[in-house]
Amino acid sequence: MVESRDDPTVGELSEGAILARILERLPGSSxxxxxxxxxxxxxxxxxxxxxxxxxxxxxxxxxxxxxxGFDLGFKAAAVNLADIAAMGATxxxxxxxxxxxxxxxxxxxxxxxxxxxxxxxxLAPGCAVEGGDLxxxxxxxxxxxxLGALAGRPPVRRSGARPGDVVAVAGTLGRADRGxxxxxxxxxxxxxxxxxxxxxxxxxxxxxxxxAQLRPSPPVxxxxxAADAGATAMMDVSDGLLLDASRLATASGVTLSLDSTALGxxxxxxxxxxxxxxxxxxxxxxxxxxxxxxxxxxxxxxxxHAVLVDGAPPTGRSGxxxxxxxxxxxx
Amino acid sequence: MVESRDDPTVGELSEGAILARILERLPGSSxxxxxxxxxxxxxxxxxxxxxxxxxxxxxxxxxxxxxxGFDLGFKAAAVNLADIAAMGATxxxxxxxxxxxxxxxxxxxxxxxxxxxxxxxxLAPGCAVEGGDLxxxxxxxxxxxxLGALAGRPPVRRSGARPGDVVAVAGTLGRADRGxxxxxxxxxxxxxxxxxxxxxxxxxxxxxxxxAQLRPSPPVxxxxxAADAGATAMMDVSDGLLLDASRLATASGVTLSLDSTALGxxxxxxxxxxxxxxxxxxxxxxxxxxxxxxxxxxxxxxxxHAVLVDGAPPTGRSGxxxxxxxxxxxx
Numbered sequence: 337m338v339e340s341r342d343d344p345t346v347g348e349l350s351e352g353a354i355l356a357r358i359l360e361r362l363p364g365s366s367x368x369x370x371x372x373x374x375x376x377x378x379x380x381x382x383x384x385x386x387x388x389x390x391x392x393x394x395x396x397x398x399x400x401x402x403x404x405g406f407d408l409g410f411k412a413a414a415v416n417l418a419d420i421a422a423m424g425a426t427x428x429x430x431x432x433x434x435x436x437x438x439x440x441x442x443x444x445x446x447x448x449x450x451x452x453x454x455x456x457x458x459l460a461p462g463c464a465v466e467g468g469d470l471x472x473x474x475x476x477x478x479x480x481x482x483l484g485a486l487a488g489r490p491p492v493r494r495s496g497a498r499p500g501d502v503v504a505v506a507g508t509l510g511r512a513d514r515g516x517x518x519x520x521x522x523x524x525x526x527x528x529x530x531x532x533x534x535x536x537x538x539x540x541x542x543x544x545x546x547x548a549q550l551r552p553s554p555p556v557x558x559x560x561x562a563a564d565a566g567a568t569a570m571m572d573v574s575d576g577l578l579l580d581a582s583r584l585a586t587a588s589g590v591t592l593s594l595d596s597t598a599l600g601x602x603x604x605x606x607x608x609x610x611x612x613x614x615x616x617x618x619x620x621x622x623x624x625x626x627x628x629x630x631x632x633x634x635x636x637x638x639x640x641h642a643v644l645v646d647g648a649p650p651t652g653r654s655g656x657x658x659x660x661x662x663x664x665x666x667x
Numbered sequence: 668m669v670e671s672r673d674d675p676t677v678g679e680l681s682e683g684a685i686l687a688r689i690l691e692r693l694p695g696s697s698x699x700x701x702x703x704x705x706x707x708x709x710x711x712x713x714x715x716x717x718x719x720x721x722x723x724x725x726x727x728x729x730x731x732x733x734x735x736g737f738d739l740g741f742k743a744a745a746v747n748l749a750d751i752a753a754m755g756a757t758x759x760x761x762x763x764x765x766x767x768x769x770x771x772x773x774x775x776x777x778x779x780x781x782x783x784x785x786x787x788x789x790l791a792p793g794c795a796v797e798g799g800d801l802x803x804x805x806x807x808x809x810x811x812x813x814l815g816a817l818a819g820r821p822p823v824r825r826s827g828a829r830p831g832d833v834v835a836v837a838g839t840l841g842r843a844d845r846g847x848x849x850x851x852x853x854x855x856x857x858x859x860x861x862x863x864x865x866x867x868x869x870x871x872x873x874x875x876x877x878x879a880q881l882r883p884s885p886p887v888x889x890x891x892x893a894a895d896a897g898a899t900a901m902m903d904v905s906d907g908l909l910l911d912a913s914r915l916a917t918a919s920g921v922t923l924s925l926d927s928t929a930l931g932x933x934x935x936x937x938x939x940x941x942x943x944x945x946x947x948x949x950x951x952x953x954x955x956x957x958x959x960x961x962x963x964x965x966x967x968x969x970x971x972h973a974v975l976v977d978g979a980p981p982t983g984r985s986g987x988x989x990x991x992x993x994x995x996x997x998x
Contacts, residue, residue, distance in 0.1 A: 368715065369822050372918075374753035374902050375719035375815070377822045380711030384699065387797070388706035389762040389812055393804040422705035431720040433764070433810040466718070473724040475806035479764040481720055484706070491700050491708045571705050587703075 346445060347438025351470055357442060361449035362465045363457075367429065376467040378429050378483060386484035386491065388419035394476040398550075401530035402519055405444035407550040409451025412478040414552050417460045418572040418613035420484035421559025424492035427460040431481040435473035448478070451551075459556040489563045497569040497588035497618040503633035504625040506562070506615045507555040508548060509577055510602050513609020515549030518542050554613035558628045562617045565626035570617040576610040578643055578650050584616060585642035592618075593644040594633040607645065677776060678769025682801055688773060692780035693796045694788075698760065707797040709760050709814060717815035717822065719750035725807040729881075732861035733850055736775035738881040740782025743809040745883050748791045749903040749944035751815035752890025755823035758794040761787065762812040766804035779809070782882075790887040820894045828900040828919035828949040834964035835956040837893070837946045838886040839879060840908055841933050844940020846880030849873050885944035889959045893948045896957035901948040907941040909981050913973035915947060923949075924975045925964040938976065 346354050359371055369377035378385075392398055392412050403411070413430060420427040432452060436445070449465075456463045463482075497503075523533050535543055554572065562570055569588055573580045577594070585592040599606035618635055619625050641649040677685050690702055700708035709716075723729055723743050734742070744761060751758040763783060767776070780796075787794045794813075828834075854864050866874055885903065893901055900919055904911045908925070916923045930937035949966055950956050972980040 369754070369824060373822075373824050374750040375717045375756070375813070377754065377817070378716050378718060380714055380716045383711055383714055385709050385711045385716045385814070386706045387709060387760070387762055387812070387814060389764045389798060389800045389810070391764045391766055391800050391802045391808075391810065393766050393802050393808075395805060396803045419705040423700070423708065425706070429718070431718055431812055433720045433722045433812075435722055435724050435806075435808060435810075467720060469720045469722050469810070471722045471724050472727045473806050473808060474726060475766075475804050475808070477722075477724075477766060477804060477806070477808050477810075479720070479722065479766075479800070479808075479810035481718070481762055481764075481812040482706070483716070483718060486708070491704075493700060493704050 343441050343443045345438060346436060346440045346442060349442065354442065354445060354470060357446055358449045361446055362453055365464055365466055367466050370466050371468065376429065376431070378466060380485065382486060382488045384486055386420050386423050386425040386486060387481065388416060389479060389481045390416045390419060391477060391479040399530040400476070401532050402523065403550050405447030406451040408478060409448035410455040410551045412480045413452045413455035414459060414554055415574065415613055416480045416482035417455065417463070417556045418554035420482045421554065421556040422570050422572040422615060423484070423486070424489050424559055424563025424567065424570065425484035425486045426560050427463040427482050427484045427556065429463060429466040429483045430456065432465055432468035433479040434468065435471045435477040437474055437476060438472055440476065459553065489560070492563050492567045492570040494569055494571050494584045494587035497584060497590050497635045499590055499635050499637045500621055501568050501618040501635040502621055502625055502631050503592055503594065503635060504617055504619060504629040505632050506558040506629045508612045509573065509599060509614050510605030510609040510612070511545050511548035512552055512611035513605045514602065515545035515547065518546050519549065548612055552611060552613050555615055555628060558615055561626050561628060562615065565619060567617040567619055570615060573612065573614045573616050574610045576608040577616065578607045580610065580616055582642035589638050591636040591639045591642060591644060592633060593636050593647065596646050598630065598632040607650065674772050674774045676769060677767060677771045677773060680773065685773065685776060685801060688777055689780045692777055693784055696795055696797055698797050701797050702799065707760065707762070709797060711816065713817060713819045715817055717751050717754050717756040717817060718812065719747060720810060720812045721747045721750060722808060722810040730861040731807070732863050733854065734881050736778030737782040739809060740779035741786040741882045743811045744783045744786035745790060745885055746905065746944055747811045747813035748786065748794065748887045749885035751813045752885065752887040753901050753903040753946060754815070754817070755820050755890055755894025755898065755901065756815035756817045757891050758791040758813050758815045758887065760794060760797040760814045763796055763799035764810040765799065766802045766808040768805055768807060769803055771807065790884065820891070823894050823898045823901040825900055825902050825915045825918035828915060828921050828966045830921055830966050830968045831952055832899050832949040832966040833952055833956055833962050834923055834925065834966060835948055835950060835960040836963050837889040837960045839943045840904065840930060840945050841936030841940040841943070842876050842879035843883055843942035844936045845933065846876035846878065849877050850880065879943055883942060883944050886946055886959060889946055892957050892959060893946065896950060898948040898950055901946060904943065904945045904947050905941050907939040908947065909938045909974055911941065911947055916973035920969050922967040922970045922972060922975060923964060924967050924978065927977050929961065929963040938981065
């Protein structure tokens, strides 16, 4: 076995050695049983636990030419933290299943661990990686399970919106989608293959958009704020506002009427771009929506259309469906 | 879009259509919030939750020529249920992240869902799939998170074994490993590629061994039994008795002395074959080990070796390490 002295591949190391290098990047666990046993034992103080899983797969979900290990770890945590927030809960723990080719460099894996930790520190202080699993795969895959606490609150479901409620959003809409367009337009070679990002060639706005795509920063802390403010329904916008609003409307048996004037300067991206992981919520008309949220529409009685934009049914492409949209040949 | 009329691929269907076909195979959820929202909300009656994740990846962990969708779903559930049992807990919920090529047939996916359900019904009644995630990948991957309840018990960790304790095992040892050898020796073509299993060509013992490999049946219900009987340490045997016993010994700061006469007729397979997911536990010398467990050795004070077999240090290969052992070229 010949090791690359400075930065071995995971195929050159034992599972235990890789795990040790990952765990030294993760903060000390406060759990009853943290990483290292068959399972973690975690507090669930109000007798309930909120749980969700989301997976990032090399190809459809990220490209290694564009995403660093840190970016990938940060995004894998962020998208899952947003799901917990969308129930009105506070994230408490992550479990991370990491499947990687044995050609993966150890430095990539340790950066990924640092990205996971940073996302927890920035977006959900008190949440930590409490367990996980390492395995070999031809396709780099990060499946993160996030757990959270409602602290006695009722969960905010998708199905509680009522006619007369206000529709509101926290976080950005469309920025990650614009960032993805910058990546495809500016950082691919003649054959369409991704090439590394040169941030110096980007305007400040473009840089923000690309960062929103590679390292999204959803408003996780505002999930419990929305719940405490009486949100009647909530979800995170992962597949585009139009598609996700139609899901919330359908689950609630209502129509969501959106005002395009509330959606910023790039209405098309705001309506169809999903990966910012903004929070979409409905609130009773009074009192005002809580700080951090802004009004984007109103809940109407059910009608022929789940969603209206400026009073009319939307036209064209509505959002991202991985089974319809991903094509390995064209990316 | 041309659909294969009888059995479409997942690439021909929307995510919602695939999900609907999966969910109709899974039993009704008793959770406060089950599948279909951003996250599930699950009971954690004693204020704690046990959580673990484990991943099966096409190639290192299963071959599609050998494993049906049902087998894969069953095994993905079983290996995770065993991790919960190994803490002394009862599994309560699974979250399933399924990443698959868009050429995957819908019939394979629905069979996988049925395998998940059957494993829960057989091994952990009351446990159900409460959430998940579908995504596209070039490599079929099933990452399962299992959650469980301790019902007020202290968790049984790996680190509690004490000199004077008895070492005991519940479940089979080595059978899945023998099954894997049958598969490699009898169901590969001249180039070493797997070919479908013809069960009629197998003896009854071989058929049992192959089934133990493809559809393991760990003694999940005996985890809480062991805890209630005062188990001082426990883990599931996933990488071979020698390797896992040495982990338990190291975590506990003791030596585990195994008696080969207690390991059945195929001692080599019992010592190094892991995928049966038996439970390895230590108990105080009195009273007797609980029903379902049998004595395989004794706990000694720490010594130069973590594990002894018949009083001597073991020789040769000790178990499975995916990063050392998997080679995509040779399988």
